[in-house]
Amino acid sequence: xxxxxxxxxxxxxxxxxxxxxxxxxxxxxxxxxxxxxxxxxxxxxxxxxxxxxxxxxxxxxxxxxxxxxxxxxxxxxxxxxxxxxxxxxxxxxxxxxxxxxxxxxxxxxxxxxxxxxxxxxxxxxxxxxxxxxxxxxxxxxxxxxxxxxxxxx
Numbered sequence: 001x002x003x004x005x006x007x008x009x010x011x012x013x014x015x016x017x018x019x020x021x022x023x024x025x026x027x028x029x030x031x032x033x034x035x036x037x038x039x040x041x042x043x044x045x046x047x048x049x050x051x052x053x054x055x056x057x058x059x060x061x062x063x064x065x066x067x068x069x070x071x072x073x074x075x076x077x078x079x080x081x082x083x084x085x086x087x088x089x090x091x092x093x094x095x096x097x098x099x100x101x102x103x104x105x106x107x108x109x110x111x112x113x114x115x116x117x118x119x120x121x122x123x124x125x126x127x128x129x130x131x132x133x134x135x136x137x138x139x140x141x142x143x144x145x146x147x148x149x150x151x152x153x
Contacts, residue, residue: 001113001114002113002114002148003111003112003113003114003148004043004072004073004074004075004111004112004113004114005072005073005074005075005076005079005109005110005111005112006070006071006072006109006110006111006112006118006123006126007070007071007072007073007079007107007108007109008068008069008070008107008108008118008123008126008127009068009069009106009107009108010066010067010068010069010106010123010127011066011067011095011099011100011101011106012063012065012066012067012099012100013065013066013067013098013099013100014097014098014099014100016065021097021098022098024097024098025091025097025098028087028091031087032087032088032091033045035082035086035087035088036071036082036088039078039081039082039086040078040081041073041074041075041077041078041079041081041082042071042073042074042078042082043071043072043073043074044071044072044117045069045070045071045072046068046069046070046071046118046120067099068120068123070118070120070123072112072117072118076109076145076147076153079109106127107141107142108123108126108127108129108130108139108140108141109139109140109141109142109145110126110138110139110140111137111146111147111148126138126139127139137150137151
């Protein structure tokens with residue numbers, strides 16, 4: 001069976017999306033998402049009904065200020081190339097401007113059979129699994145990577 005890499009991250013906004021504090025982030029949401037979609041190895045990303053960023057989707061978390069981002073990539077290398085080797089890295093380095101980064105796990109990856117798509121509930125479950133068990137082949141972070149066969153890499 002072939003697999004793709006799914007990733008989910010959650011974060012609590014420091015302010016509502018219409019706040020001046022969030023302007024830079026909001027201004028670049030669509031361009032960065034478009035760049036992701038055009039990146040080598042990109043498969044899919046969660047969007048709202050209007051095709052906008054998942055930041056506009058009602059959060060499955062109790063806090064309505066929680067933003068959810070879910071995407072699927074052909075492999076770990078293509079995901080890492082986008083996250084660390086493009087304009088996205090600026091937003092990762094400066095995330096404290098827009099997000100409250102305290103709290104439980106905010107980022108998780110897992111392998112998903114090709115042609116399956118992750119749901120919000122699946123992402124929430126994977127984040128909880130990582131928080132409870134630490135990095136495992138089923139749910140892991142950048143601290144300990146696993147290949148699709150469940151082996152540490």
